[in-house]
Amino acid sequence: METQSTAIKAAAVSGFRGMVERLYAEPPALQGYRGTLESAIRVQFAYMGQTEWKRDAFRTLLLHLHYKKCYAVLRNPAFIEIVANIAAFGNKTVRPIAEWKKDSLTAEGQLGSLIRHCFAKYDVPEFMEYAFAGNNRIHMYCYVKLGRGDSVQSLGILPAGFTAKMAHAFRNTPKQFTIVQAIRRAQAMGCGATPARAEAIAWAHELERFHNPVFALAVIQFVAKVETPIAFDQLQLVLEYLNAMYVADNAYSLRGRTWASVAKRAAEYHAELAKKRAAEQFSDWELCGVKDYEVEKESGIFRIIQLGTSQALYDEGAEQSHCVADYAYDCTIGAVAIFSLRKYIPGEEGCDILATIEVAIETMAIVQAKAKFNEMPSEEARAIVAEWANVEKLTDDTFYEEEYVAPAPAAVPYRGGHPVPEPQYREPVYYERPYSSGMRDDDSWKYIIFFIIKMIILMAKCSSSS
Numbered sequence: 001m002e003t004q005s006t007a008i009k010a011a012a013v014s015g016f017r018g019m020v021e022r023l024y025a026e027p028p029a030l031q032g033y034r035g036t037l038e039s040a041i042r043v044q045f046a047y048m049g050q051t052e053w054k055r056d057a058f059r060t061l062l063l064h065l066h067y068k069k070c071y072a073v074l075r076n077p078a079f080i081e082i083v084a085n086i087a088a089f090g091n092k093t094v095r096p097i098a099e100w101k102k103d104s105l106t107a108e109g110q111l112g113s114l115i116r117h118c119f120a121k122y123d124v125p126e127f128m129e130y131a132f133a134g135n136n137r138i139h140m141y142c143y144v145k146l147g148r149g150d151s152v153q154s155l156g157i158l159p160a161g162f163t164a165k166m167a168h169a170f171r172n173t174p175k176q177f178t179i180v181q182a183i184r185r186a187q188a189m190g191c192g193a194t195p196a197r198a199e200a201i202a203w204a205h206e207l208e209r210f211h212n213p214v215f216a217l218a219v220i221q222f223v224a225k226v227e228t229p230i231a232f233d234q235l236q237l238v239l240e241y242l243n244a245m246y247v248a249d250n251a252y253s254l255r256g257r258t259w260a261s262v263a264k265r266a267a268e269y270h271a272e273l274a275k276k277r278a279a280e281q282f283s284d285w286e287l288c289g290v291k292d293y294e295v296e297k298e299s300g301i302f303r304i305i306q307l308g309t310s311q312a313l314y315d316e317g318a319e320q321s322h323c324v325a326d327y328a329y330d331c332t333i334g335a336v337a338i339f340s341l342r343k344y345i346p347g348e349e350g351c352d353i354l355a356t357i358e359v360a361i362e363t364m365a366i367v368q369a370k371a372k373f374n375e376m377p378s379e380e381a382r383a384i385v386a387e388w389a390n391v392e393k394l395t396d397d398t399f400y401e402e403e404y405v406a407p408a409p410a411a412v413p414y415r416g417g418h419p420v421p422e423p424q425y426r427e428p429v430y431y432e433r434p435y436s437s438g439m440r441d442d443d444s445w446k447y448i449i450f451f452i453i454k455m456i457i458l459m460a461k462c463s464s465s466s
Contacts, residue, residue, distance in 0.1 A: 016066050016074065024059045033077070040077035044084035057090025058083065060097050061114075068100075072107035078133075082111055085132045085140060086118060092144050094121040120147040126175045127182060139179045158183065159213035166190035169198075177202055187217060193224035200232055206239035215246050218254055226259040234263060241266035283328060284309040288337040288361055293388040301344040302384045304357070306337055316340055316356055320372045324356050334361055341369075341381055354381035365395040 023042050030046040033039050041062070048054040061083050065073055073079045090097075100117040104110050112129050124146045131139035142155045152158070152167040157179070169189035173182040185202035193201065201207070201220055210216035219242055223235065242262070245252045254262070285308060293304040307313055310328040316338075317325040330336045339357040355377040358368040369385055371377045377385070389396050 017063055020059060020062045020066075024055060037075060037077065037080070040080050044080060047084070048087070053091050054087055057093075057097070058087035060090075061087055064097055064100065065110075065114075068102040070102060070107070070110050073110055076107065079107055079111060082132050083114075085137075086115060088137065089119065089140065089144055092148075093118045094148060115143070116147075119144045122147060122149045125171055125173055125182075127173050127177050128179060130178055136179075142179065159187070159217065161214070161217050162187070163190050180208070184220065187220050188224050191217075191221045191224040193220075197224060197226075197230070200230070200235060203232070204235055204239055206236050206243065209240075209243050210246075212246065212250075222254045222257075222259075222262075228259065230259075237270055238263055238266045241269045244269065282310055283332055285332045285334070288334070288359070290337060290339075290359060290364075290392050290394065292339075293384075293391065295384065295387065299343075299380070301346065302341065302354075303344065303351075304339050304341050304384070304388050306339050307331075313338060316353065320353055320356055320370075322356065322370055322372070322374045327358070336360055336367075341377075341384060354378065355385060357385060359394065363395070363397075364393070365397045367397050369398050 019038055020041065023038070023045055026042070026045070028046045028049050031039065031042065033043050044058060045055060048058065062074070065083070073083070095117055097118065100114055102110055103113050111132075112126075115129050115132055116124070120143075124143055128139075128143045128146065131143055138157060142157060145155060146152070152170050153162065153164075158167075162183075166186040166189065170182055170186035173185060177185060181202040184204070184207055185198045188198035188201040189195070201223060207216060207219070210219065219239065223230070223238075242252075242254075287306050287308050290306070292306060293302075295302050307316060310325070313328055313331070314325045317323060324338060327336060327338055331338060337359045339359065340353055341355040341357060342351040342353050344351045353372070355369045355371050357366060359365065360367050366385065366389055369377050369382070371381065386396065388394075
Protein backbone atom coordinates (compact mmCIF):
# COMPACT_ATOMS: atom_id res chain seq x y z
CA MET A 1 0.00 0.00 0.00
CA GLU A 2 1.28 3.46 -0.86
CA THR A 3 2.52 5.27 2.25
CA GLN A 4 1.91 8.90 3.15
CA SER A 5 5.55 9.77 2.55
CA THR A 6 5.24 8.30 -0.94
CA ALA A 7 2.10 10.36 -1.53
CA ILE A 8 3.90 13.56 -0.53
CA LYS A 9 6.87 12.77 -2.77
CA ALA A 10 4.50 12.27 -5.67
CA ALA A 11 2.92 15.67 -5.12
CA ALA A 12 4.99 17.29 -7.81
CA VAL A 13 2.47 16.14 -10.38
CA SER A 14 0.13 18.69 -11.87
CA GLY A 15 -3.36 19.35 -10.47
CA PHE A 16 -4.40 19.75 -6.89
CA ARG A 17 -1.35 18.25 -5.22
CA GLY A 18 1.02 20.23 -7.40
CA MET A 19 -0.88 23.41 -6.52
CA VAL A 20 -0.62 22.66 -2.77
CA GLU A 21 3.14 22.14 -3.04
CA ARG A 22 3.56 25.39 -4.95
CA LEU A 23 1.49 27.39 -2.44
CA TYR A 24 3.36 25.76 0.44
CA ALA A 25 6.68 26.90 -1.06
CA GLU A 26 5.51 30.49 -1.67
CA PRO A 27 6.50 33.17 0.88
CA PRO A 28 3.43 34.11 2.97
CA ALA A 29 1.64 37.00 1.29
CA LEU A 30 -1.98 37.82 2.06
CA GLN A 31 -3.68 38.61 -1.24
CA GLY A 32 -7.26 37.95 -0.20
CA TYR A 33 -9.87 35.45 -1.34
CA ARG A 34 -10.56 35.80 -5.08
CA GLY A 35 -13.30 33.26 -5.59
CA THR A 36 -11.03 30.34 -6.50
CA LEU A 37 -9.94 27.29 -4.55
CA GLU A 38 -6.30 28.24 -5.07
CA SER A 39 -6.82 31.62 -3.42
CA ALA A 40 -8.74 29.99 -0.53
CA ILE A 41 -5.74 27.74 0.22
CA ARG A 42 -3.26 30.58 -0.28
CA VAL A 43 -5.15 32.70 2.28
CA GLN A 44 -4.91 29.95 4.90
CA PHE A 45 -1.18 29.49 4.31
CA ALA A 46 -0.75 33.27 4.64
CA TYR A 47 -2.62 33.32 7.97
CA MET A 48 -0.13 30.77 9.29
CA GLY A 49 2.78 33.07 8.48
CA GLN A 50 6.19 31.54 9.08
CA THR A 51 4.99 29.03 11.70
CA GLU A 52 6.53 25.99 10.09
CA TRP A 53 4.69 23.24 11.98
CA LYS A 54 1.30 24.79 11.14
CA ARG A 55 2.18 25.03 7.46
CA ASP A 56 3.52 21.48 7.46
CA ALA A 57 0.37 20.16 9.14
CA PHE A 58 -1.90 22.03 6.70
CA ARG A 59 0.05 20.73 3.70
CA THR A 60 0.00 17.18 5.05
CA LEU A 61 -3.75 17.32 5.74
CA LEU A 62 -4.54 18.60 2.26
CA LEU A 63 -2.38 16.01 0.54
CA HIS A 64 -3.67 13.17 2.69
CA LEU A 65 -7.30 14.17 2.07
CA HIS A 66 -6.55 14.20 -1.65
CA TYR A 67 -4.81 10.81 -1.36
CA LYS A 68 -7.96 9.46 0.33
CA LYS A 69 -10.14 10.98 -2.43
CA CYS A 70 -12.04 13.33 -0.09
CA TYR A 71 -12.86 15.61 -3.01
CA ALA A 72 -16.06 17.02 -1.48
CA VAL A 73 -13.94 18.49 1.32
CA LEU A 74 -11.18 19.79 -0.92
CA ARG A 75 -13.37 21.69 -3.35
CA ASN A 76 -15.27 23.66 -0.71
CA PRO A 77 -13.52 26.81 0.62
CA ALA A 78 -15.52 26.63 3.88
CA PHE A 79 -14.20 23.14 4.53
CA ILE A 80 -10.67 24.21 3.59
CA GLU A 81 -10.88 26.71 6.46
CA ILE A 82 -11.88 23.91 8.84
CA VAL A 83 -8.86 21.88 7.69
CA ALA A 84 -6.68 24.94 8.39
CA ASN A 85 -8.16 25.19 11.90
CA ILE A 86 -7.24 21.55 12.50
CA ALA A 87 -3.71 22.32 11.29
CA ALA A 88 -3.49 25.21 13.79
CA PHE A 89 -3.22 22.51 16.48
CA GLY A 90 -1.00 20.23 14.43
CA ASN A 91 1.57 20.06 17.25
CA LYS A 92 -1.03 18.59 19.63
CA THR A 93 -2.31 15.63 17.63
CA VAL A 94 -2.61 12.31 19.46
CA ARG A 95 -2.25 10.22 16.30
CA PRO A 96 -0.31 10.73 13.06
CA ILE A 97 -2.38 12.39 10.34
CA ALA A 98 -1.16 9.78 7.85
CA GLU A 99 -2.95 7.01 9.76
CA TRP A 100 -6.40 8.53 9.28
CA LYS A 101 -8.74 6.42 7.15
CA LYS A 102 -11.80 7.69 5.33
CA ASP A 103 -14.85 6.13 6.97
CA SER A 104 -17.68 8.31 5.67
CA LEU A 105 -19.13 9.21 2.28
CA THR A 106 -20.04 12.78 3.30
CA ALA A 107 -17.69 15.72 3.67
CA GLU A 108 -19.12 16.52 7.10
CA GLY A 109 -18.60 12.96 8.28
CA GLN A 110 -15.04 12.91 6.97
CA LEU A 111 -14.17 16.15 8.78
CA GLY A 112 -15.69 14.93 12.04
CA SER A 113 -13.77 11.67 11.76
CA LEU A 114 -10.54 13.57 11.02
CA ILE A 115 -10.98 15.79 14.10
CA ARG A 116 -11.57 12.79 16.34
CA HIS A 117 -8.58 10.96 14.87
CA CYS A 118 -6.25 13.91 15.40
CA PHE A 119 -7.29 15.01 18.89
CA ALA A 120 -9.67 12.59 20.67
CA LYS A 121 -7.67 10.02 22.63
CA TYR A 122 -10.65 10.02 25.01
CA ASP A 123 -14.33 10.59 24.23
CA VAL A 124 -15.25 14.20 23.49
CA PRO A 125 -18.89 15.40 23.13
CA GLU A 126 -19.80 15.43 19.46
CA PHE A 127 -21.22 18.96 19.58
CA MET A 128 -17.75 20.35 20.33
CA GLU A 129 -16.55 19.44 16.83
CA TYR A 130 -18.49 22.52 15.71
CA ALA A 131 -15.76 24.68 17.25
CA PHE A 132 -13.46 23.94 14.30
CA ALA A 133 -16.01 25.48 11.95
CA GLY A 134 -15.83 28.80 13.79
CA ASN A 135 -13.06 31.25 14.59
CA ASN A 136 -12.75 30.82 18.36
CA ARG A 137 -9.40 29.13 18.92
CA ILE A 138 -10.07 28.87 22.66
CA HIS A 139 -13.09 26.66 21.97
CA MET A 140 -11.01 24.54 19.59
CA TYR A 141 -8.37 24.15 22.29
CA CYS A 142 -11.09 23.03 24.71
CA TYR A 143 -11.79 20.12 22.36
CA VAL A 144 -8.07 19.29 22.30
CA LYS A 145 -7.91 19.35 26.11
CA LEU A 146 -10.92 17.08 26.57
CA GLY A 147 -9.53 14.77 23.91
CA ARG A 148 -6.33 14.26 25.86
CA GLY A 149 -8.27 13.50 29.07
CA ASP A 150 -8.62 16.84 30.87
CA SER A 151 -11.77 17.47 32.93
CA VAL A 152 -14.57 19.83 31.95
CA GLN A 153 -13.82 22.03 34.97
CA SER A 154 -10.27 22.59 33.72
CA LEU A 155 -11.32 24.14 30.41
CA GLY A 156 -11.04 27.73 31.63
CA ILE A 157 -14.15 28.97 29.80
CA LEU A 158 -16.77 28.05 32.41
CA PRO A 159 -18.51 30.79 34.42
CA ALA A 160 -18.42 31.08 38.20
CA GLY A 161 -20.50 28.54 40.10
CA PHE A 162 -20.21 25.79 37.48
CA THR A 163 -20.82 22.63 39.53
CA ALA A 164 -19.96 18.97 38.95
CA LYS A 165 -23.63 18.35 38.08
CA MET A 166 -23.39 21.05 35.44
CA ALA A 167 -20.16 19.53 34.10
CA HIS A 168 -21.96 16.19 33.70
CA ALA A 169 -24.79 17.90 31.81
CA PHE A 170 -22.22 19.68 29.63
CA ARG A 171 -20.66 16.38 28.57
CA ASN A 172 -24.11 15.05 27.65
CA THR A 173 -25.17 18.03 25.54
CA PRO A 174 -26.98 17.07 22.31
CA LYS A 175 -25.09 17.68 19.11
CA GLN A 176 -27.20 20.60 17.84
CA PHE A 177 -25.83 23.10 20.38
CA THR A 178 -22.78 25.35 20.26
CA ILE A 179 -20.33 25.45 23.16
CA VAL A 180 -21.81 28.72 24.50
CA GLN A 181 -25.31 27.25 24.35
CA ALA A 182 -24.08 24.04 25.96
CA ILE A 183 -22.78 26.01 28.94
CA ARG A 184 -26.13 27.75 29.44
CA ARG A 185 -28.03 24.49 29.06
CA ALA A 186 -25.75 22.77 31.60
CA GLN A 187 -26.25 25.62 34.08
CA ALA A 188 -30.02 25.33 33.72
CA MET A 189 -29.94 21.54 34.16
CA GLY A 190 -27.75 21.97 37.24
CA CYS A 191 -30.32 24.38 38.66
CA GLY A 192 -33.12 21.85 38.30
CA ALA A 193 -34.66 22.92 34.99
CA THR A 194 -36.56 20.42 32.88
CA PRO A 195 -34.85 19.42 29.61
CA ALA A 196 -37.33 21.55 27.63
CA ARG A 197 -36.76 24.60 29.86
CA ALA A 198 -32.99 24.08 29.75
CA GLU A 199 -33.12 23.98 25.96
CA ALA A 200 -35.11 27.24 25.87
CA ILE A 201 -32.52 28.87 28.13
CA ALA A 202 -29.74 27.57 25.88
CA TRP A 203 -31.30 29.16 22.80
CA ALA A 204 -32.11 32.47 24.55
CA HIS A 205 -29.52 34.72 22.91
CA GLU A 206 -30.40 37.61 25.25
CA LEU A 207 -28.34 35.85 27.94
CA GLU A 208 -25.24 36.55 25.85
CA ARG A 209 -25.65 40.25 26.75
CA PHE A 210 -25.26 39.56 30.47
CA HIS A 211 -21.73 40.65 31.39
CA ASN A 212 -21.86 39.61 35.06
CA PRO A 213 -21.74 35.77 35.26
CA VAL A 214 -23.00 35.76 38.86
CA PHE A 215 -26.15 37.70 37.93
CA ALA A 216 -26.57 35.57 34.80
CA LEU A 217 -26.53 32.41 36.93
CA ALA A 218 -29.08 33.98 39.31
CA VAL A 219 -31.37 34.68 36.34
CA ILE A 220 -30.98 31.10 35.06
CA GLN A 221 -31.84 29.77 38.54
CA PHE A 222 -34.89 32.04 38.65
CA VAL A 223 -36.16 30.90 35.23
CA ALA A 224 -35.36 27.23 35.90
CA LYS A 225 -37.62 27.15 38.96
CA VAL A 226 -40.71 28.63 37.26
CA GLU A 227 -43.34 25.88 37.25
CA THR A 228 -45.76 27.45 34.76
CA PRO A 229 -45.13 27.25 30.98
CA ILE A 230 -43.07 30.10 29.49
CA ALA A 231 -43.38 31.10 25.85
CA PHE A 232 -39.97 31.56 24.24
CA ASP A 233 -40.67 35.09 23.00
CA GLN A 234 -41.79 36.08 26.50
CA LEU A 235 -38.59 34.61 27.93
CA GLN A 236 -36.53 36.75 25.57
CA LEU A 237 -38.41 39.92 26.54
CA VAL A 238 -38.03 39.20 30.26
CA LEU A 239 -34.30 38.54 29.87
CA GLU A 240 -33.85 41.81 27.97
CA TYR A 241 -35.72 43.63 30.76
CA LEU A 242 -33.66 42.00 33.54
CA ASN A 243 -30.40 42.90 31.82
CA ALA A 244 -31.54 46.51 31.46
CA MET A 245 -32.45 46.63 35.15
CA TYR A 246 -29.05 45.28 36.19
CA VAL A 247 -27.18 47.68 33.91
CA ALA A 248 -29.11 50.59 35.43
CA ASP A 249 -28.54 49.36 39.00
CA ASN A 250 -25.96 46.69 39.86
CA ALA A 251 -27.76 46.14 43.16
CA TYR A 252 -30.84 44.83 41.34
CA SER A 253 -31.84 41.42 42.71
CA LEU A 254 -34.45 38.78 41.96
CA ARG A 255 -34.79 37.84 45.61
CA GLY A 256 -38.46 37.81 46.66
CA ARG A 257 -39.74 38.34 43.11
CA THR A 258 -42.12 36.03 41.25
CA TRP A 259 -42.23 35.22 37.56
CA ALA A 260 -45.67 36.85 37.25
CA SER A 261 -44.49 40.16 38.74
CA VAL A 262 -41.29 40.22 36.67
CA ALA A 263 -43.16 39.37 33.46
CA LYS A 264 -45.65 42.18 34.14
CA ARG A 265 -42.84 44.69 34.76
CA ALA A 266 -41.10 43.51 31.59
CA ALA A 267 -44.25 44.06 29.49
CA GLU A 268 -44.62 47.59 30.87
CA TYR A 269 -40.93 48.29 30.23
CA HIS A 270 -41.15 47.21 26.59
CA ALA A 271 -44.34 49.20 26.02
CA GLU A 272 -42.65 52.39 27.24
CA LEU A 273 -39.51 51.55 25.27
CA ALA A 274 -41.54 51.16 22.07
CA LYS A 275 -43.11 54.60 22.57
CA LYS A 276 -39.71 56.17 23.18
CA ARG A 277 -38.15 54.56 20.14
CA ALA A 278 -41.06 55.61 17.94
CA ALA A 279 -40.59 59.22 19.05
CA GLU A 280 -36.80 59.20 18.61
CA GLN A 281 -36.21 57.06 15.57
CA PHE A 282 -37.95 58.98 12.82
CA SER A 283 -35.50 60.95 10.76
CA ASP A 284 -35.03 62.15 7.23
CA TRP A 285 -32.04 63.38 5.30
CA GLU A 286 -31.04 65.31 2.24
CA LEU A 287 -30.91 63.12 -0.84
CA CYS A 288 -27.54 62.65 -2.50
CA GLY A 289 -26.72 63.74 -6.04
CA VAL A 290 -27.23 60.29 -7.54
CA LYS A 291 -30.42 60.41 -9.59
CA ASP A 292 -33.24 57.91 -9.58
CA TYR A 293 -33.57 55.69 -12.64
CA GLU A 294 -36.44 54.35 -14.72
CA VAL A 295 -36.40 52.06 -17.73
CA GLU A 296 -39.11 50.12 -19.51
CA LYS A 297 -38.46 46.53 -20.63
CA GLU A 298 -40.64 43.84 -22.13
CA SER A 299 -41.14 42.28 -18.70
CA GLY A 300 -42.16 45.53 -16.97
CA ILE A 301 -41.11 48.97 -15.79
CA PHE A 302 -38.06 49.15 -13.53
CA ARG A 303 -37.42 52.04 -11.16
CA ILE A 304 -34.51 52.70 -8.85
CA ILE A 305 -35.48 55.23 -6.18
CA GLN A 306 -33.56 56.65 -3.22
CA LEU A 307 -35.02 56.07 0.26
CA GLY A 308 -35.01 59.32 2.19
CA THR A 309 -36.50 58.57 5.63
CA SER A 310 -35.97 56.11 8.44
CA GLN A 311 -39.57 54.95 7.94
CA ALA A 312 -38.83 54.13 4.30
CA LEU A 313 -35.80 52.09 5.37
CA TYR A 314 -37.90 50.27 7.98
CA ASP A 315 -40.61 49.43 5.44
CA GLU A 316 -37.99 48.21 2.94
CA GLY A 317 -36.34 46.02 5.56
CA ALA A 318 -39.66 44.62 6.77
CA GLU A 319 -40.71 43.76 3.23
CA GLN A 320 -37.36 42.22 2.28
CA SER A 321 -36.51 40.62 5.65
CA HIS A 322 -33.10 42.23 6.03
CA CYS A 323 -31.50 44.89 8.25
CA VAL A 324 -31.42 47.96 5.99
CA ALA A 325 -33.24 49.92 8.74
CA ASP A 326 -29.96 49.93 10.68
CA TYR A 327 -28.46 52.24 8.02
CA ALA A 328 -30.57 55.25 9.05
CA TYR A 329 -27.73 56.89 10.96
CA ASP A 330 -25.26 56.39 8.09
CA CYS A 331 -27.77 58.02 5.74
CA THR A 332 -28.33 60.89 8.17
CA ILE A 333 -24.62 61.81 8.30
CA GLY A 334 -24.29 61.45 4.53
CA ALA A 335 -21.98 58.43 4.55
CA VAL A 336 -24.21 56.22 2.40
CA ALA A 337 -27.34 56.40 0.29
CA ILE A 338 -29.86 53.56 0.06
CA PHE A 339 -31.76 52.87 -3.16
CA SER A 340 -34.54 50.40 -3.94
CA LEU A 341 -34.93 48.65 -7.30
CA ARG A 342 -38.60 47.97 -7.98
CA LYS A 343 -40.46 46.31 -10.82
CA TYR A 344 -43.92 47.46 -11.90
CA ILE A 345 -46.27 45.54 -14.20
CA PRO A 346 -48.62 47.84 -16.17
CA GLY A 347 -52.22 47.30 -15.15
CA GLU A 348 -51.28 45.64 -11.84
CA GLU A 349 -51.24 47.23 -8.41
CA GLY A 350 -48.11 47.44 -6.29
CA CYS A 351 -44.61 46.40 -7.25
CA ASP A 352 -41.92 43.81 -6.56
CA ILE A 353 -38.76 44.92 -4.76
CA LEU A 354 -35.90 43.25 -6.62
CA ALA A 355 -32.91 44.66 -4.74
CA THR A 356 -31.87 47.06 -2.00
CA ILE A 357 -28.71 48.94 -3.00
CA GLU A 358 -26.11 50.71 -0.84
CA VAL A 359 -23.98 53.45 -2.38
CA ALA A 360 -20.93 54.82 -0.55
CA ILE A 361 -21.06 58.60 -1.04
CA GLU A 362 -17.33 59.30 -0.68
CA THR A 363 -16.27 56.81 -3.35
CA MET A 364 -19.52 56.84 -5.36
CA ALA A 365 -19.42 53.06 -5.41
CA ILE A 366 -22.15 50.44 -5.12
CA VAL A 367 -20.97 48.38 -2.17
CA GLN A 368 -24.02 46.17 -1.62
CA ALA A 369 -27.01 44.94 -3.59
CA LYS A 370 -29.25 42.45 -1.79
CA ALA A 371 -32.53 40.79 -2.65
CA LYS A 372 -35.02 39.39 -0.13
CA PHE A 373 -33.47 37.58 2.84
CA ASN A 374 -30.09 39.10 1.88
CA GLU A 375 -29.85 36.81 -1.13
CA MET A 376 -28.10 37.66 -4.37
CA PRO A 377 -30.25 39.67 -6.82
CA SER A 378 -31.50 38.00 -9.97
CA GLU A 379 -29.68 38.38 -13.27
CA GLU A 380 -32.47 40.68 -14.44
CA ALA A 381 -32.03 42.94 -11.41
CA ARG A 382 -28.24 42.97 -11.71
CA ALA A 383 -28.51 44.03 -15.35
CA ILE A 384 -30.72 46.98 -14.42
CA VAL A 385 -28.33 48.00 -11.62
CA ALA A 386 -25.43 47.83 -14.08
CA GLU A 387 -27.29 50.11 -16.53
CA TRP A 388 -28.01 52.62 -13.76
CA ALA A 389 -24.41 52.51 -12.53
CA ASN A 390 -23.18 53.24 -16.04
CA VAL A 391 -25.53 56.24 -16.41
CA GLU A 392 -24.66 57.69 -12.99
CA LYS A 393 -20.91 56.92 -13.27
CA LEU A 394 -20.95 54.65 -10.24
CA THR A 395 -18.35 51.95 -9.70
CA ASP A 396 -19.59 48.51 -8.69
CA ASP A 397 -17.64 46.93 -5.82
CA THR A 398 -20.10 44.10 -5.11
CA PHE A 399 -18.81 41.49 -7.61
CA TYR A 400 -21.61 39.21 -6.33
CA GLU A 401 -19.16 36.87 -4.55
CA GLU A 402 -22.00 34.63 -3.46
CA GLU A 403 -22.20 33.29 -6.99
CA TYR A 404 -18.81 31.69 -6.72
CA VAL A 405 -18.60 30.43 -3.12
CA ALA A 406 -19.97 27.11 -2.00
CA PRO A 407 -22.42 27.73 0.85
CA ALA A 408 -21.00 26.95 4.30
CA PRO A 409 -23.10 24.54 6.37
CA ALA A 410 -25.93 26.42 8.09
CA ALA A 411 -26.04 24.07 11.06
CA VAL A 412 -23.41 22.13 12.95
CA PRO A 413 -21.06 20.55 10.40
CA TYR A 414 -19.96 16.94 10.51
CA ARG A 415 -23.43 15.60 11.06
CA GLY A 416 -26.93 15.74 9.69
CA GLY A 417 -28.35 14.27 6.52
CA HIS A 418 -27.88 10.77 5.22
CA PRO A 419 -24.69 9.56 3.53
CA VAL A 420 -24.73 9.91 -0.23
CA PRO A 421 -22.43 8.28 -2.76
CA GLU A 422 -19.17 10.12 -3.40
CA PRO A 423 -19.60 12.11 -6.65
CA GLN A 424 -17.28 11.33 -9.49
CA TYR A 425 -14.28 13.61 -9.18
CA ARG A 426 -13.19 15.86 -11.99
CA GLU A 427 -9.94 17.71 -11.49
CA PRO A 428 -11.07 21.36 -11.36
CA VAL A 429 -9.41 24.18 -13.26
CA TYR A 430 -7.82 26.06 -10.38
CA TYR A 431 -6.21 28.92 -12.25
CA GLU A 432 -8.67 30.01 -14.89
CA ARG A 433 -12.17 30.19 -13.47
CA PRO A 434 -13.93 30.86 -10.15
CA TYR A 435 -14.93 27.98 -7.93
CA SER A 436 -18.41 26.62 -8.49
CA SER A 437 -20.35 23.61 -7.28
CA GLY A 438 -23.44 21.63 -8.20
CA MET A 439 -24.47 19.35 -11.07
CA ARG A 440 -23.14 20.34 -14.47
CA ASP A 441 -25.89 21.64 -16.73
CA ASP A 442 -24.53 19.66 -19.69
CA ASP A 443 -25.04 16.39 -17.75
CA SER A 444 -28.72 16.89 -16.94
CA TRP A 445 -29.92 15.49 -20.31
CA LYS A 446 -28.58 12.06 -19.35
CA TYR A 447 -31.00 11.84 -16.42
CA ILE A 448 -33.94 12.91 -18.62
CA ILE A 449 -33.18 10.26 -21.29
CA PHE A 450 -32.70 7.60 -18.59
CA PHE A 451 -36.12 8.47 -17.11
CA ILE A 452 -37.85 8.30 -20.53
CA ILE A 453 -36.31 4.88 -21.31
CA LYS A 454 -37.45 3.52 -17.93
CA MET A 455 -41.00 4.74 -18.59
CA ILE A 456 -41.08 3.11 -22.07
CA ILE A 457 -39.90 -0.25 -20.63
CA LEU A 458 -42.49 -0.08 -17.85
CA MET A 459 -45.33 0.68 -20.33
CA ALA A 460 -44.22 -2.20 -22.55
CA LYS A 461 -44.31 -4.62 -19.62
CA CYS A 462 -47.79 -3.45 -18.61
CA SER A 463 -49.04 -3.86 -22.23
CA SER A 464 -47.66 -7.40 -22.56
CA SER A 465 -49.11 -8.51 -19.25
CA SER A 466 -52.57 -7.33 -20.22
